[in-house]
Amino acid sequence: MHKKRRPEDGGFNIWRSYSDMMAGVLLLFVLIMCVTLFQAQKSYNDSLKERDEKIALQEKYTEELLEKQNALDEQAGTLKSQDEKIESQDKELSSLAERLTNQQKTLEEQQKTLEEQQKKLEEQQKKLSSQKEKLEEQQSSLDEKTELLESQQQQIDKIIGVKAEVVEALQKEFAKKNLNVDIDSQTGALTLNANVMFDYDQAELTDSGKRTLSMVLPTYCKVLLNDSYKKYLGEIIIDGYTDTDxxxxxxxxxxxRRSLAVAQYLLNIEGDFLKDTQVQELQDCLTVNGHSMADPVLDADGNVDKDASRRVEVKFRLKDEEMIQELNKIMQGDQKTESADSPDSADSESTGKSSADKKKE
Known part of the structure; x- marks a missing residue:
């Protein structure tokens, strides 16, 4: 058997459906309100943002206007300062104009002076042209003298070279014979100790002195009378010296007497080591001198070394050594002439006499 429905059960279902529908409508309304509020809020935010941007832009424009106003104020101040400067410059220009007028007058006067100086310069130019011709003639003369000096210098170099060769040949020959001698490397002078050659206060050769001379003199003379050097040889000199007592x-x-004793011994033995022609050549160029106590030998402390001062020196002189001295005198004279004929002295002639001319006067 079926039970009968109660009326209350049907009414209850309708109310429930109605409440569900109203709840849905309410929910929809709430959603619409939320969307509306969201859009309103967004619109409000956009409006605020736009307002802020406008305010910021307005502030920026305001700042720019203030900056421009400040710049205009500065420019106005600058213009005012420039106006003052222009006024000051106008005054200065007026003063300068007066100065220029005065300077113009001065320049006109100077122009007249320059014209007068120009005339003087033209006259001096003519004098300089004349002096130039003289200088060219002097230069030609100097060139000739220069050639002569170069030729003379070659002769001097040749003579100096020959002497150096002779000294070197002497040193080599003595070294070859193992002879320990005191020979000057510059002059070729051979120094013989008188204490070995002679007894004290005597002028007669000792046996040891003769032995020394027999080894030394032949070597020395043979080198000097060699065919390569004898044509240049002027003298063979034997000099005697004593101490200062x-x-x-x-x-x-x-x-x-001592130098003569050495020379006599050399003449006695010359035939032993020289050819007949060389014997006569030796006799023709042999010179003997005595110098007493002149030119003493000093020790390291500057005191007279008496033992060393008692000596005999054998030396040589080339024929052209005297010519060297003459050439040097000539060259010194030519140098003085060149300095007197130099352009500087010629310039001094254009304004007055040189100091050298004044000394000659």
């Missing part, structure tokens, strides 16, 4: 006259005689 005693009387000058006595020492002079003693030094002469």
């Amino acid at each position: 005693g009387d000058y006259s006595y020492n002079l005689e003693l030094s002469q």
